[in-house]
Amino acid sequence: MTFSERILVWYKVNKRTLPWRSTRDPYKIWLSEIMLQQTRVVQGTPYYLKFIHNYPKVHDLASASEEEVLKLWQGLGYYSRARNLHATAKMVVGEYGGKFPDTYKELLLLKGVGDYTASAISSICFDRPEAVVDGNVYRVLSRYFGVDLPINSTEGVKYFKKLAKEVMNVQNIRDYNQGIMEFGAIQCSPKSPDCNICPLNESCVALQTNKVAELPVKLKKTKVRNRYFNYVVFISERGETILEQRKGKGIWQNLWQFPLVESDSELSKPALERELSTLYCNTEVVSVDKFNTDAIVHKLSHQHLYTTFWIVHTKGGLKESISFEDVENYPVPVLIAEFLDRFGKK
């Protein structure tokens, strides 16, 4: 049996039942693929079901507001995926008559659709002979064929893409592509895989040469930046507060948050009050209190956010304010959502 045949056999026996596995609807496959980028199946699945329920067809997604889409996406992370998802839905409806393109090349033109996703959609929905290369595939191929090129080097990316094409199964590309990813996720796992029960163990180079734990090779680590966030939670006499939308570059684009004072280190109360007086000189402050004594550390891939929420009661009204009750309807980062949760229970 060839490599791909072994993968197909393993997949037939071991595949999980997943909501998007019972369809070839490109809308649903596309949606699942975008959601699963850098995201585990268990984390993405509830969001997939929620989106299909709210937007059964691409037209439904296209006619929604970005705000609503971001709200549904809230908590899944990498929010550019949601913005691109929405833009692509509009494009598919507006320029492709509601039908997704059926080739790798055309799919690649869609926002948020890169090499992996274009390969996945074209193969799974349209039986195109395109090999997917995701994190699972890198691991499986590097181990089975004993390739120690860094998977995130230019040379490595090219090499693995070529290798993936050479060993793919064109007769059943749908199951093969999903099979090799599933195999990587379940059997050929990142840490301490059980090679004793692996159906490919006799021909696995990494196992024969005792290099399973060293493969795949990946360059460098991410360095983390520390930032200090002070969120000003205004509460007026009338029960109003202020939310601002994050614009420009950086994290959480287009999501909402309380007015933010960022600093180089943790702020004392007088320091925060000075910031308040310059930013909101017209508001009559009644009290300023920390919600959390110790900074809340919110960890992202490249940033650690040391965060203090300051509760600021004010007299009279606030400019450009909203009812505090209405905050929950805005798309917000998990950091804000968790604060709201705790604040509401106090």
Add this chain to the structure above:
DNA sequence: AACTCGGGGTC
């Protein structure tokens, strides 16, 4: 080619 973009799970 290197950086940036989230949040959560695992060891």
Add this chain to the structure above:
DNA sequence: GACCCAGAGTT
């Protein structure tokens, strides 16, 4: 704490 996850876009 380090690593990883059905990667893509920007600089």
